[in-house]
Each structure stands twice: as structure tokens, then as C-alpha cells.
Amino acid sequence: MTGTADLKEFIAAYLVEAEEHLAVANTQLLAVEGAQKNGSTNPRAVRETFRSLHTIKGLSAMVGVEPVVAIAHRMENFLRDSDRSGGTLAQPAIDALLRGVRAIEQRVAALARGDSAAPPSEELLAALDSLGLVATTAAPAPAAVLDLDPALLAKLAPFEVDQLLRGIAEGQRALRAEFSPSPERAAQGLTINSVRERMAKVADIVRVLPRGVPASPEAPGGLCFVLILLTRSSDELIAEAVGVRGAQFQSVARELPAPAMESELVPSIEAEFDGAEDGKIDTHSRRGVVRVDVSRLDDAMEGLSSLIVTRFRLARAIASLTERGVNTRELSEIMTDNARQLRDLRAAIVRVRMVPVSELLERVPLLVRGLRRATNRSVRLELEGGSAELDKSVSERLFPVIVHLVRNAVDHAIETPDERLRRGKPEEGLLRITCGARTNTRLEITVSDDGRGIDRAAVAKKAGRPSPSDDAGLLDLLCIPGLSTRDIVTTTSGRGMGMEIVKRTIVDELGGELEVHSVVGQGTTFTLRVPLTISIVDAFSFECGEQRFVVPVTMVDEIVEVDANALVKVPANDDDSLTVDILSRRGVAVPMIQLAQVFRLKTAGKGAGKAIVVRRAGSAVAFAVDRMLGQQEVVVRPLNDVLVRAPGVSGATDLGDGRPTLVLDLVALSASLSMVSLGGSAR
Amino acid sequence: MKLHVVFTLTGAEYALPFDSVLQMESYTGATLVPGAPAYVDGIVTVRGMVVPVLDLRTRFGLPRTELTLDTRIVVTESVGRVVALRVDSAREVLKLDVEKHQPAPSIVSERSSGLVNAVHPLGKRLLLLIDLPKLLGENSHDLQPRALPANDGSNKQLPS
Numbered sequence: 136m137t138g139t140a141d142l143k144e145f146i147a148a149y150l151v152e153a154e155e156h157l158a159v160a161n162t163q164l165l166a167v168e169g170a171q172k173n174g175s176t177n178p179r180a181v182r183e184t185f186r187s188l189h190t191i192k193g194l195s196a197m198v199g200v201e202p203v204v205a206i207a208h209r210m211e212n213f214l215r216d217s218d219r220s221g222g223t224l225a226q227p228a229i230d231a232l233l234r235g236v237r238a239i240e241q242r243v244a245a246l247a248r249g250d251s252a253a254p255p256s257e258e259l260l261a262a263l264d265s266l267g268l269v270a271t272t273a274a275p276a277p278a279a280v281l282d283l284d285p286a287l288l289a290k291l292a293p294f295e296v297d298q299l300l301r302g303i304a305e306g307q308r309a310l311r312a313e314f315s316p317s318p319e320r321a322a323q324g325l326t327i328n329s330v331r332e333r334m335a336k337v338a339d340i341v342r343v344l345p346r347g348v349p350a351s352p353e354a355p356g357g358l359c360f361v362l363i364l365l366t367r368s369s370d371e372l373i374a375e376a377v378g379v380r381g382a383q384f385q386s387v388a389r390e391l392p393a394p395a396m397e398s399e400l401v402p403s404i405e406a407e408f409d410g411a412e413d414g415k416i417d418t419h420s421r422r423g424v425v426r427v428d429v430s431r432l433d434d435a436m437e438g439l440s441s442l443i444v445t446r447f448r449l450a451r452a453i454a455s456l457t458e459r460g461v462n463t464r465e466l467s468e469i470m471t472d473n474a475r476q477l478r479d480l481r482a483a484i485v486r487v488r489m490v491p492v493s494e495l496l497e498r499v500p501l502l503v504r505g506l507r508r509a510t511n512r513s514v515r516l517e518l519e520g521g522s523a524e525l526d527k528s529v530s531e532r533l534f535p536v537i538v539h540l541v542r543n544a545v546d547h548a549i550e551t552p553d554e555r556l557r558r559g560k561p562e563e564g565l566l567r568i569t570c571g572a573r574t575n576t577r578l579e580i581t582v583s584d585d586g587r588g589i590d591r592a593a594v595a596k597k598a599g600r601p602s603p604s605d606d607a608g609l610l611d612l613l614c615i616p617g618l619s620t621r622d623i624v625t626t627t628s629g630r631g632m633g634m635e636i637v638k639r640t641i642v643d644e645l646g647g648e649l650e651v652h653s654v655v656g657q658g659t660t661f662t663l664r665v666p667l668t669i670s671i672v673d674a675f676s677f678e679c680g681e682q683r684f685v686v687p688v689t690m691v692d693e694i695v696e697v698d699a700n701a702l703v704k705v706p707a708n709d710d711d712s713l714t715v716d717i718l719s720r721r722g723v724a725v726p727m728i729q730l731a732q733v734f735r736l737k738t739a740g741k742g743a744g745k746a747i748v749v750r751r752a753g754s755a756v757a758f759a760v761d762r763m764l765g766q767q768e769v770v771v772r773p774l775n776d777v778l779v780r781a782p783g784v785s786g787a788t789d790l791g792d793g794r795p796t797l798v799l800d801l802v803a804l805s806a807s808l809s810m811v812s813l814g815g816s817a818r
Numbered sequence: 819m820k821l822h823v824v825f826t827l828t829g830a831e832y833a834l835p836f837d838s839v840l841q842m843e844s845y846t847g848a849t850l851v852p853g854a855p856a857y858v859d860g861i862v863t864v865r866g867m868v869v870p871v872l873d874l875r876t877r878f879g880l881p882r883t884e885l886t887l888d889t890r891i892v893v894t895e896s897v898g899r900v901v902a903l904r905v906d907s908a909r910e911v912l913k914l915d916v917e918k919h920q921p922a923p924s925i926v927s928e929r930s931s932g933l934v935n936a937v938h939p940l941g942k943r944l945l946l947l948i949d950l951p952k953l954l955g956e957n958s959h960d961l962q963p964r965a966l967p968a969n970d971g972s973n974k975q976l977p978s
Contacts, residue, residue: 682849682850733852734852734853735852736850736852772868774851774861774868776869776870776899776900776901778854778855778858778870778872778901779851779854779858779860779861779870781851781852781853781854782853783852783853784851784852784853787849787861787863787868789863793863794848794849794862794863795848795849795861795862795863795868796849797849797851797861
């Protein structure tokens with residue numbers, strides 16, 4: 136077969152597309168289930184699910200993944216029937232469909248690994264086949280009649296008619312608005328896409344129908360879009376939402392006497408817009424959206440990084456010219472412009488890489504649903520996501536962590552319904568995930584449950600260490616690598632499983648913070664704070680033991696002068712080679728450690744130096760350094776090789792001298808020290 | 819016939835397949851990485867990449883030397899890692915007939931912990947062939963971050 140190589144290329148694209156549609160199918164099925172639980176229906180979601188599976192089937196057939204075709208085909212058939220009969224799904228059908236999606240996901244994952252897709256089990260196929268036989272055809276009898284132009288009415292799907300009638304019954308107004316695209320409107324940013332977006336904020340768009348009209352000044356393209364809406368908003372609000380002022384746009388929103396809709400003549404050319412155009416426009420328009428391989432963005436970022444390094448070199452060269460008495464005023468002005476341009480360029484690239492946090496959270500409901508069934512726990516999920524955006528690479532690393540915490544919470548923390556009732560708690564456990572930008576640079580995520588909480592003493596006993604006195608100590612324990620998990624889970628009903636990995640991702644990889652707050656009997660909250668973007672940070676540079684280092688500004692609480700006379704020496708344990716001094720900072724005692732000693736660097740005479748104060752889980756630690764050099768933006772390159780992975784070192788940067796400078800994570804360093812030595816002397 | 823890069827360590831000549839070498843550079847020292855193993859000199863930037871420098875003398879248990887004008891780093895790539903090897907000098911690229919590789923005498927392979935896996939006689943010279951995947955692969959399973967040397971009191975991590 137000669138087409139193998141080509142097919143491989145297709146497969147890569149196929150996998151991406153398939154995953155996207157699978158995600159849509161999952162989300163929409165859950166929406167159907169949610170509606171079904173509330174006693175209502177969500178015909179639109181049924182239709183979206185149908186579309187996704189239809190697409191998946193088509194794509195799979197194209198690349199010859201027969202097992203997926205077999206599953207998707209059955210699901211598609213059933214969904215098409217459901218759509219036609221009003222878009223309601225019964226719980227058993229939803230379960231079977233979710234199983235089907237899961238089965239497709241497994242096969243897509245297998246293909247992504249380079250394996251082949253296993254044929255579907257007979258049992259699954261039979262389950263999907265049998266769905267069609269029990270499909271409900273009990274569409275509610277229409278309580279009203281839509282008086283809509285028959286040609287338009289004919290184009291509405293049964294579920295859309297149903298949605299309109301329900302909406303009217305609920306007291307919403309059914310409206311139709313028209314929009315004719317024209318070059319002038321496009322120039323003002325008014326396209327059918329932007330109108331759709333704005334309209335969606337004030338009304339439910341039931342359907343957008345394109346139709347041909349005689350070309351006129353109003354509709355120069357001979358094309359008009361009819362938007363069928365359900366809304367509680369006023370006409371003015373709708374007119375405003377679609378950006379219409381005065382005569383620019385006539386008859387935006389005409390109220391239709393409910394339940395009757397106004398009738399209108401349809402020009403005969405309408406037929407031309409049937410079919411193809413219809414489908415294209417109704418798929419949530421993705422026009423103007425480019426899907427880009429992240430590695431291309433990384434290339435752009437890499438290019439920018441070298442630009443910034445070059446800028447450092449330029450700045451140094453100019454500084455040395457200035458030292459030699461050369462007039463560099465004009466050069467300096469150019470450098471100022473250049474700095475601004477680089478900043479703008481950087482911001483632009485960073486923006487491209489940003490994805491909404493909602494993308495991170497939208498898969499959680501499915502996860503919880505699965506866990507609910509697997510563990511027989513009754514769990515209510517509360518999700519609270521803001522409008523924050525974060526870098527794709529951060530989001531990718533964060534998701535497994537959230538999965539982990541959610542799994543632990545449902546699996547171990549939340550009690551069985553019986554046990555909860557015995558303890559006087561509501562039968563249904565609560566899992567709450569919040570997600571919001573805390574500052575411009577940090578995202579805070581909390582995962583909390585109202586389960587049993589973690590018994591510190593029991594965890595400590597298991598780990599063979601003294602019982603921690605606070606939550607920070609508990610977290611240190613939980614994150615001990617290889618802490619036996621199964622026993623802990625049973626004896627303390629707490630966690631511990633893989634917390635080490637959570638910590639490594641959040642703290643070591645992302646340079647974020649991890650906190651836990653747990654009250655026995657009441658529940659546990661994990662708080663993660665991660666940077667929204669990685670790679671370029673604002674940093675302090677300093678010198679210590681004749682070596683230069685940088686530390687991100689966000690990590691630093693304060694930089695203080697060290698008055699050698701005001702230091703209090705802490706009695707050193709015999710076996711403890713680190714000297715710890717106590718620095719008095721606004722009346723609070725802060726332990727101070729010589730960074731040079733921690734890193735075993737040559738120390739430049741014991742003089743009055745500076746100390747960098749960082750804060751870890753509420754308590755401050757100061758690191759004494761020789762001198763501060765300055766503050767600048769640096770490009771952080773990760774240090775991935777195992778040979779140079781060390782606690783407290785988060786990456787390397789180039790300050791313009793062509794040599795790498797280490798980027799320190801003093802927060803992580805203080806954490807690793809407290810495990811090793813501070814724990815003995817400071818507690 | 820295959821191209822090889824030839825370099826020296828304490829007077830002995832070693833060879834690496836040319837296609838596993840990214841480049842050779844003169845070397846004026848690396849940035850120390852606290853907590854890294856004793857045979858790691860630190861990190862350098864090569865072609866925009868941050869690369870660890872492995873001191874081959876220390877790795878092979880040979881005495882350390884000061885930097886000289888001849889000191890080179892040979893930047894190698896194998897098992898998905900890029901690592902620079904610090905060597906005494908590196909000046910030659912030779913075509914070697916792979917058929918003429920001979921198994922390393924047991925004393926050599928033992929002394930080098932198997933890192934020298936073959937020898938190649940070339941006139942009066944004897945080239946030692948390094949098993950690069952083994953040299954670089956032996957650490958790759960060790961993914962645990964090392965604890966800081968705060969308690970042991972030993973000072974072998976960093977040259978002073």
C-alpha cells in the first residue's frame with residue numbers, strides 16, 4: 136500500500152479533530168443529563184451531540200478506523216431519531232451514549248499511542264442498537280401554533296419548534312430579527328458572527344436562517360439572515376446588543392404576537408441557500424479562528440527570547456560606550472523604544488497562547504460523574520470559574536493535578552451516604568472547585584470537599600515522623616515521596632496518594648504554591664496558586680559566593696539590609712551543619728540562612744549583606760546573599776536534564792554575558808530545607 | 819566507514835561516532851549548579867540550549883585538571899538528552915572502519931564500568947570507543963530530585 140505515509144499525516148489531524156468532537160459530545164451529553172434531572176429537556180444539546188458523532192463517524196471512515204465508525208454510526212442513528220422526535224433522552228440512553236463516547240475515546244487514545252483500535256464489544260453494540268427500539272416518541276403536544284412563514288417554518292427542526300413553544304409557554308418572547316451583511320457593516324465589525332455573539336448575550340438564538348433577498352441598498356449582497364430568538368430582553372436592548380443605531384439597520388426586532396408569529400412572503404431564490412449553507416452557518420461559527428500547533432508558538436517565543444538576550448547584550452555594549460565618554464543619548468532613546476516594542480510583542484505572543492480556565496474545568500463534571508458511579512458516593516459538584524485565561528502549557532500541566540485532587544476527594548475524603556448521615560452531615564457530599572485570577576500573574580485554584588478531613592497524627596505515624604503542628608507540616612508529610620498510600624487511605628481516610636506528583640507539578644515545574652487546610656470531620660481544601668504564564672519573569676539578580684543568581688520578583692516578600700549586630704544566633708544542633716540566625720523584621724523573628732552555605736559556595740567575607748525574604752505557607756524565611764545587582768525581565772529556560780535538577784533551582788537564564796545564570800526558587804528551597812534541617816531546629 | 823570524533827583524556831585517545839556529536843567548543847567554565855553530582859561541572863549555553871557539562875575525567879575516576887587553552891566540550895546527543903562532555907582536547911575527526919572495532923579488553927571495560935565498550939587499533943594508536951547511550955542513559959531513570967546536602971557535612975558537590 137502506497138498511501139501509508141499520507142495516512143499517517145491524516146491520522147495526526149484526525150486525532151486532534153476527533154478529540155475535539157469527543158469533548159463536545161461529552162459536554163453536550165452532560166448538559167442533556169443535567170436538563171433531564173431538572174425535569175426539562177435540552178434539544179439543542181442533543182443535536183450538538185448528534186453533530187459531533189456524525190463528524191466523528193465521517194472522519195473515522197475517511198481514515199479507515201472501522202471500530203469507531205461502528206460505534207459512532209449506531210449512536211448517530213439513535214441521536215438523529217431522538218432529535219427528530221423532540222430531542223429528549225432517557226437516563227438509560229444517556230448512560231449508553233456516554234459509554235459509547237468513552238469507547239471511542241479509548242480507541243482514539245490507542246491510535247494516538249500508535250496502537251490499533253480494538254473492535255467494539257458485541258455487548259456495547261447491542262446496547263446501542265437496542266436504544267433505537269425504546270426511543271421515546273412522546274413529544275409534548277404543541278400548546279400553541281407558530282404563525283411563521285411556512286418556508287421558514289419548514290426549515291426549523293422539530294426540536295427548535297418545540298423550544299420556541301416551550302419558551303413562549305414560559306413567558307419569553309419569540310422574536311425574529313434580520314441582519315443583512317454588507318461591506319460597510321463588516322468594516323464596522325458587524326458580521327453575522329459578531330451579531331450572533333452579541334445577540335447570544337441578550338437572547339437565546341433558536342436558529343439562524345440565511346435567505347436570499349432581492350439585492351438592495353440595504354442588502355447589497357442579496358443575502359439576509361433571519362435570527363429566530365427567544366428573549367426576555369427589551370427591543371432596545373436587542374437593538375443595542377447587535378450594535379444597531381438609527382437607520383443603519385431596520386426592523387431589527389419585531390415582536391411577534393405570541394404564540395403566533397408574523398408571516399411574511401419569502402422570495403423564491405431562497406432554495407439556493409438550502410443545505411450546504413445552512414449547515415455551515417449553524418455550526419458555531421469558527422470563522423476567523425486558527426488552530427495552531429503549540430510548538431509553532433514555542434518557536435515564536437524562542438525567537439523572542441533570543442531577541443531579549445540580544446537586547447541585554449546591546450544594553451551592555453552601550454553602557455560600556457557611555458563609560459568611555461561616548462555620547463549615547465540617541466542610542467538610549469532607541470533602546471527605550473526597543474524595550475517597549477519587545478514588551479508589546481511578548482504580550483501579543485503570550486496572548487495567543489492563552490486559553491480560558493473554563494477549558495480546564497469543563498471536563499471535571501464528566502470525571503466526577505464517573506467517580507460517583509464507581510465509588511457509590513453521592514457528590515454535588517460546584518464549579519466556579521472566572522474569565523481568567525492562562526497559558527496553554529500551564530493549563531496542560533494543571534489538568535492532571537486537578538484530576539488527581541478531585542479523584543482523591545471523591546474516592547477517599549467524602550464519606551459514604553450512610554456514614555455522612557450518621558455524622559449529621561447532608562447525605563450528598565460537596566466538592567467545590569473555584570478558579571480565578573488572584574493577581575495579574577497568578578491563578579488561584581481551590582479544590583475543597585466537606586469530607587472527613589485528614590488526621591495529622593495518623594499520617595505522621597504512617598510516615599514515621601513526628602506529628603506536624605500545622606497544615607504546612609501536614610503538607611510536607613503528604614508530599615513525602617513514596618509515602619505508602621493505601622494504608623493511609625484506610626487508616627486515616629485521608630489522602631497521600633500521589634501528592635508528591637501534585638507538589639512536583641505545582642511547585643517545581645510551574646513555580647507555584649500549594650497549600651492544604653484540613654479540619655478533621657469537616658473537610659479539606661487544597662489551594663494551588665500558579666503563574667498564568669511561564670517562561671518570562673520579572674526577576675531580581677544578586678550575587679552570592681562570587682556567583683550570580685536571579686530570583687523571580689513574585690517570590691520575594693521583601694529585601695532587607697542585614698545588620699550583623701542585630702542578628703541572634705540560634706544554638707546549632709550538633710548534627711546540623713546549617714547556621715540559622717534570627718532576623719528581627721518589624722518585631723517578628725524570621726529565621727535567616729546563608730545562601731552560600733546552603734549551596735556550599737565560597738563566602739565573601741562576613742559583611743553587612745542583604746537578605747531576601749520569602750514566604751512559604753505563611754511563614755517567612757530569609758536568605759542572606761552578598762549583594763543585590765538589579766531587577767530585570769529574564770527568560771527562564773527549564774533545566775530538564777537529570778544531571779542538573781536540584782531543589783531550589785528552577786531554571787536558567789541569560790543575563791547577556793553568554794553564560795547561563797541560575798534562576799532560583801527560594802520558596803522551594805526553604806521547603807526542602809525545612810524538611811531536612813529547619814524542622815529540627817526551628818520547631 | 820564511519821566518521822568519528824577523537825578526543826583525549828589523560829593522554830589516552832577516545833572516539834565517539836560523529837553523528838552523535840552536535841558540536842565541539844572551547845571551554846572556559848560552566849555555571850555551577852548547587853546540588854548536582856560531583857562529575858557535573860555545571861551548565862553552559864550551546865546554540866541557545868542550556869546544557870549540562872559532564873566532566874569525563876571525574877566520571878571515569880581520573881584526577882581533575884585545571885582548564886587549559888586545549889580544554890574542549892564535546893556536545894553530544896543520545897537517548898533524547900543533550901549533554902556536553904568536558905575533555906582535555908579534541909582536534910580530530912577520523913573515518914573509522916566499524917568492522918575493525920574490537921571488544922574492549924576486560925580490564926578497560928571494568929575500569930570504565932563498561933562505558934568503554936570497544937577499542938579501535940589505528941596504526942600505532944589505540945582509540946577507546948565510548949558507549950554513549952550507556953553513559954547518558956544511566957542517569958535517566960534517576961528522576962527524583964536530590965535532597966540538598968545540608969546534613970552530611972561532606973563537601974564533594976562543588977569544587978572550591
